Amino acid sequence: MKNEMIYEGKAKRLYTTDNAGVLLLEFKDSLTAFNAQKRGSFAGKGSINRDVAAHIFKELKKKGIESHFLREVGEREMEVRRVRIIPLEVVVRNVLAGSTAKKMGRDEGEPLPRPLVEFYYKDDALADPFLSDDQAIVLGIATAEQIAILKQKALEINQVLQGLFQAVGIQLIDFKVEFGTPSESEGDIVLADEITPDCCRLWDAKSGERLDKDRFRRDLGRVEESYSEVLKRLTNSSGHRFVPGGR
Numbered sequence: 001m002k003n004e005m006i007y008e009g010k011a012k013r014l015y016t017t018d019n020a021g022v023l024l025l026e027f028k029d030s031l032t033a034f035n036a037q038k039r040g041s042f043a044g045k046g047s048i049n050r051d052v053a054a055h056i057f058k059e060l061k062k063k064g065i066e067s068h069f070l071r072e073v074g075e076r077e078m079e080v081r082r083v084r085i086i087p088l089e090v091v092v093r094n095v096l097a098g099s100t101a102k103k104m105g106r107d108e109g110e111p112l113p114r115p116l117v118e119f120y121y122k123d124d125a126l127a128d129p130f131l132s133d134d135q136a137i138v139l140g141i142a143t144a145e146q147i148a149i150l151k152q153k154a155l156e157i158n159q160v161l162q163g164l165f166q167a168v169g170i171q172l173i174d175f176k177v178e179f180g181t182p183s184e185s186e187g188d189i190v191l192a193d194e195i196t197p198d199c200c201r202l203w204d205a206k207s208g209e210r211l212d213k214d215r216f217r218r219d220l221g222r223v224e225e226s227y228s229e230v231l232k233r234l235t236n237s238s239g240h241r242f243v244p245g246g247r
């Protein structure tokens with residue numbers, strides 16, 4: 001049962017349930033970019049993202065990677081374990097794109113010799129600044145041990161995701177994940193939040209067409225079609241047909 005709303009983010013809402021250790025995560029239809037300066041939405045986005053995230057969490061579990069996911073509820077919600085979120089956005093890059101390409105004056109699309117893990121401090125008021133490992137530790141945001149675990153888990157997730165996407169003709173360029181500590185077991189760190197086209201860069205392996213939030217950020221059009229194409233390929237379910245380069 002959905003009780004009190006305890007958090008509303010840019011793309012999700014979080015509710016308490018009758019079970020203190022379980023929350024309900026609702027995926028909204030809204031899309032934001034550039035620290036919410038750009039806003040949009042499309043009908044059905046919440047449901048697509050819930051389905052993508054649930055599918056990915058289940059696949060990760062099969063490979064021994066624990067997350068907060070418990071089960072799907074309704075069309076756009078999932079039950080999740082209550083965790084305390086570690087305020088770090090953990091980004092993994094396989095191919096250079098986005099902010100790091102821009103900062104370094106390099107072209108997007110440059111393959112990296114090995115996956116690169118980066119940390120950003122989760123703080124909207126500061127626009128989520130980049131943080132070195134040492135800054136995160138010395139400024140008391142995470143312990144050295146936690147940083148090592150986050151890096152290792154992020155790289156393990158990357159391996160599984162790369163395989164999942166590769167199998168359906170999608171190249172995983174980069175992605176962002178968040179982690180939390182379940183209240184009942186302080187030591188453990190589990191994957192939390194979501195993995196969806198909102199927080200990954202996904203390029204069609206053949207055409208290089210972007211199938212992710214960059215279509216919205218950069219006004220490339222066909223946002224909805226791209227999100228449902230990702231879901232369709234991952235789950236083999238019916239969805240919109242995406243014609244690369246089409247209008």
Ligand code: UDP
Nearest residue numbers: 091097098099100174175176198199200201
């Ligand atoms: N990302 C995210 N939330 C953020 C920032 C980044 O989900 O607040 C994702 C983004 O979708 C991409 C990856 O993390 O898949 C790396 O993003 P980048 O640092 O290149 O930032 P951007 O170019 O999106 O500003």
